[in-house]
Amino acid sequence: MIQELTESYGGIFEKELINEIAQVGTFKDVPEGHKLIEIGDYIKGMPLLISGAIKILREDNDGDELLLYYLEKGDTCSMTMACCMGDSKSEIRAITETDSKLIMVPIQKMEEWTAKYKSWRNFVFNSYHERLNELLNTLDSIAFDKMDARLVNYLKEKSRINKGNIINNTHQEIAYELHSSRVVISRLLKKLEQMGSIELHRNYIKILDL
Structure with missing residues (x-):
């Protein structure tokens, strides 16, 4: 697990944090088309994507879906982080677009690492920023294209x-x-x-x- 973490996140996290993630994280090998998160679920862990791709979907009142964005190697989902931190139900659906490998980080470690590791804080803030830009691009596409x-x-x-x-x-x-x-x-x-x-x-x- 450490080798795969280093290959995906070695340029982002320091060695000590990677070692901690390997110790407490749960490795998952997930096939294409698998539903990782359902709308209404309580989320108990945050995914760090090692390989593959995950699509994030929103659902309207009629049950129709809208693709919001994709997660790829080295990404995580800021909407998942928000649900974890707030202990609230998920408002998105996450499905693997391709065969994927990921590590689930327990929520109790997220706040601890925010205080302990600058690289983790930067990663969280950058993830929010990137996902927000992708959401704005999706909104612009719907509104103007x-x-x-x-x-x-x-x-x-x-x-x-x-x-x-x-x-x-x-x-x-x-x-x-x-x-x-x-x-x-x-x-x-x-x-x-x-x-x-x-x-x-x-x-x-x-x-x-x-």
């Missing part, structure tokens, strides 16, 4: 996160994450295919030139 531009950005980000040009999502799943309808998404995907930007297949989408 047309759905076709949002779809292109979504496909580009999916391709980057999965490190390949194959998107293994149905039209309905994309519609859920973009808070749209399957009919609209299917129409826009067909338009992108006609432009030569993608290829549509039965169970996947191939990115050609976005």
Whole structure:
């Protein structure tokens, strides 16, 4: 565990903190599509992502989802931290986008390390700042971008996160994450295919030139 922590967080945390994380943290090897956090759950630990990617989703009153942002290697979720510190219920859903490895840090250590390690304080503040910027980008996209531009950005980000040009999502799943309808998404995907930007297949989408 120490080696994997050092590879992911060695440039962020000092050696003493990495050793403490290894001692008290719980290592998890999680497959793609696994639900890590559900809306309404009380969160007892904070995830530090060693590898892979996690998508963070919000749900409206009708049960429809909206993709907020992704977590990648070296990240953590500031919304999870806020729930941990406030002992409040989660307002987000976290699902692994790819096979992932992570370490769960117990909440009682978070305040202790904030006082003890400057690197941990900086990490927490930077995480809040980065996630806030991502949330603002999502808000700007919803408020100002047309759905076709949002779809292109979504496909580009999916391709980057999965490190390949194959998107293994149905039209309905994309519609859920973009808070749209399957009919609209299917129409826009067909338009992108006609432009030569993608290829549509039965169970996947191939990115050609976005």
